[in-house]
Amino acid sequence: MPTRLTNYFLKTLREDPSDAEVTSHRLLVRAGYIRRQAPGIFAWLPLGLRVKAKIEKVVREEMSNAGAHEVHFPALLPKEPYEATGRYVDYGDGMFRLEDRRGVGYVLAPTHEEVFTLLVKDLFSSYKDLPLSIYQIQDKYRDEARPRAGLLRGREFTMKDAYSFDYTDAGLDVSYQAQRDAYERIFTRLGLEYVIVKADAGAMGGSKSEEFLHPTPVGEDTFVRSAGGYAANVEAFTTLVPEARPVEGLAAPTVFDSPDTPTIQSLVALANAEQPRTDGREWTAADTLKNVVLAITQLDGSREIVVVGIPGDRDADLKRAEVAFQPAEVEAANEDDFRKHPGLVKGYIGPWAAARPGEDTTGTAVLGEKSSTGIRYLLDPRMVTGTQWITGANEHDRHVFGLVAGRDFVGDGFVEVADVRDGDPAPDGSGPIETARGMEIGHVFQLGRKYAEALGLKVLDENGKLVTVTMGSYGIGVTRILAIIAELNNDEKGLIWPPAVAPFDVYVVATGRDAAVYEAAERIVADIEASGREVLFDDRPKVSPGVKFGDAELIGVPTIVIVGRGVADGTVELWNRATGERTEVGLDGVVPAL
RNA sequence: CGGGGCGUAGCUCAGCUUGGUAGAGCGCUCGGUUUGGGACCGAGAGGUCGCAGGUUCGAAUCCUGUCGCCCCGACCA
Structure with missing residues (x-):
């Protein structure tokens, strides 16, 4: 019909x-596909549901091609499995939590790793049952x-979420690749441009992770790529680490007066005036070491002050910092934090200070494990042994020249917090990178054994030994894809x-x-349907042609x-919505012309 | 959570500065005309002006509080 x-x-x-x-x-909304119910929550009208079903059909076909089988879980789930893996807490405010009439806790699932794991645990116990992929x-x-x-x-x-179960790492690689291949086919069939980037595993846990990003200026993710094929989410980008250099023969650090140098620029200008380089080039901001004080709040509420040392020409990227310190929250230290740590001279912070303030050139460590303050000190990966820096001397209006990493100061480790720029070298040596914006449309993870471990999913292997299952999880945002397609295809x-x-x-x-x-029109509609096509028939009487044409164009x-x-002349018009082209055909010529 | 904007008819909005008991267009109903680009005429239905309190003879309008929504930022697998 x-x-x-x-x-x-x-x-x-x-x-x-x-x-x-x-x-x-x-x-x-205007064309009658969806209606808003509450912020971020929408009702699906018949037209919208049809488009959603078309996208789901493509996804189902490719899941089937990848050997995955469809199941269906409730959205409303008991909280216990999420407590067992720690995500009940880790997810923070992002998870909807509720109670039933007896006060028993439930969640509206943000993703379903836990219950998929438990279902497999319920039913499977042998390596012979694996590998398994369900979605x-x-x-x-x-x-x-x-x-x-x-x-x-x-x-x-709406999300398509798939989970793979293997008992060997090699098996997980195969399952992961099958889903990854399926994603490429899905996005290709849907006509969606995508870039596969290295991703941060985030709250999901696990190791290997890649995101499928649709490049668009309105995207919420920043990613980088090189001409040589490197691609990563900016949060997962790693710095190309330079070779360490010999420390022998390098001059001792010298402290100098530096009044009125509130900015890196003014400090660089002073450095060039006071102590010009002898190799012909000038000091630049990249020769300075900027020490950024961050406050890290763990999930249990404890607060720690951490100093990160980054090249002075860069800023700390708080998103990258969040990744580096997750699941803790990261923010810039406030005045209160500085009051509690008088060892940090604001504006002149450095990892090293002269032993006797204002005088000699022998010094002591100010930051790091064995330092006077004991404050954790993490360094940008570029600060390898033998590199020399201009930085604060931990005295008001004083800086220090030629502070040598690995000799005068040693960090408690390295951290990827500095911002990433166009032109930075890709870590795999494939050349300079450029940055772009993208919207996440798919994400594939190798979860490893995190969930199976927490929930006790084990099987007996060929030798009768109990082994923990290794898992992958794979998501595609169905409704987000629908919106992106709409965003891309309109006039x-x-x-x-x-x-x-x-x-x-x-x-x-x-x-x-x-x-x-x-x-x-009735005959033509019947003919088209008989040819296996779906027809929407505007049979409204008493509606003017302008309204009908307008609706036809709006609905798309x-x-x-x-x-x-x-x-009257035995003809009708075929109108191509995309090109606007109209062609006349005979009354019986519609189906052949489609 | 910070900044900004907005809550008046089903929808999009005006009215608020300067208080006097609510309007327009679209949509909807009925009758008639019209039918290849959002037609026209006539007659209607439809609103606790987000909510609560206050000022006042009188509040959509002024004051206080509160709730909600949208946008930017923070946040976000």
């Missing part, structure tokens, strides 16, 4: 909804601090769906009030058939 507009649940809006800003949100397409819940941009970042969203008149995901194949418009037109079905004044 054709879907007729006279009895469809659809109402288009003439004006943009006032609460929608981004294009996809605006058009999906579901289910709504996920995350209490986002600020949902925005309609479907692009909601609190409820000032409305949506323009790619055929693979369009809610219908053909949109038939009957115009005029001649009964013969409607009879002809790829092919529109106009049955109207041409019927």
Whole structure:
């Protein structure tokens, strides 16, 4: 049966909804695909549900090709499994938690690793049962601090999440690769440009992780790539570490007066005036060591002050810092923190100080484990042994020249906190990188044994030994993909769906009030349906042609058939929504022309 | 959580500065005309002006509080 507009649940809006800003949100609401229920939560209307189903169909076919089997879990789950893996706490405010009438705790699942693991544990106990890949397409819940941009970042969203179970690392590699390949096929079929980047495993835990990012200026992720093929999320980017250099023969550090040097620039200018280099080049900000004081708050609420040393020409990137210190929260130290640590002379912080302030050039460590302050000191990876730096002398209006890493100061370790720039070298030697923005549309993880360990998922191997299963988890944001496709395919008149995901194949418009037109339209609709295509039929009487054409364009079905004044001459028009091209065909010529 | 904006009819908004008991366009209902680009005429239905308190003879309008929504930032697998 054709879907007729006279009895469809659809109402288009003439004006943009006032609460929608981004294009996809605006058009999906205006064209009657979705309706907002609460911030970041949407109802799906018949048209929207159809598009969602088309995307899910592609995902299901490729999951099947990858050997994964579909299951379905509740979204409402007991909290215990999440407590067992620590995520009940680790997830923080991002997880919806609730209680039943007896006070028993539940969660609305943000992802389903725990319950998939427990289900496999329930049923499988032998290596002969593995490998196994199972998935579901289910709504996920995350209490986002600020949902925005309609479907692009909601609190409820549909996700395909797959999980693989292996008993060897090699097996996990194979399962991981199968999902990764499936993702490439899915995004290709959906016509979505993507970049696969090295990612940070984040709260999911585990080791190897890659993200599929759709490059777009409005994306929330920054990633880097080199011409030589390196690609990584900026949070997972690692610095190319220079070779250590010999310390022998390097001059001792010298302390100098440096009044009125509140900025790195003013310090560099002073350095060039006071102690110009002898090798012909000038001092630059990259020769200075900037010591940034961070406050790290662990999940249990304890607060620690950490100093990170980075090249003076760079800023600390708090997102990268969050990754480096996760799951702790990171912020810049406040005045209170400085009061509690008088050993840090604000504005003149350095890892080293002259033994007798204001005088000699023998010194002592100020930062790091065996230092006077005992404050943890982490260094940028570029600060290898033998590099020399200009930095604060821990005295007001005093700096120090020629402080040698590995000799005058030693960090408690290295940390990737400095910001990443266009032109930085890729860590694999594939050349300079450039940065770009992207929106995460898929993520593949090798979880390893974290979840199986925590929940006790073990199987007997060939030797009768109990081994812990190793897992992968693989997510695709179905509703986010839908929004991105809408974002990419539209014009000032409305949506323009790619055929693979369009809610219908053909949109038939009957115009005029001649009964013969409607009879002809009925026959054409029946013909098209008989050819196996889905038809949305605008059979509304008493609606003017302008309204009908406007709705057809807004809704965005790829092919529109106009049955109207041409019927008298035995013709109708085929209208290509994407190109705007219209062609006349005979009444019986519609199906062959499609 | 910080900054900004907004809550008035189903939708998009005006009215608020200067207090006098609520409007427009679209949509909806009925009758008629119209039918290839969001038609027209006529008659209607529809609103505790987010909520609570206060000032006042009188509050959509002024004051206080509160709730909600949107945007930017922080945050976010």
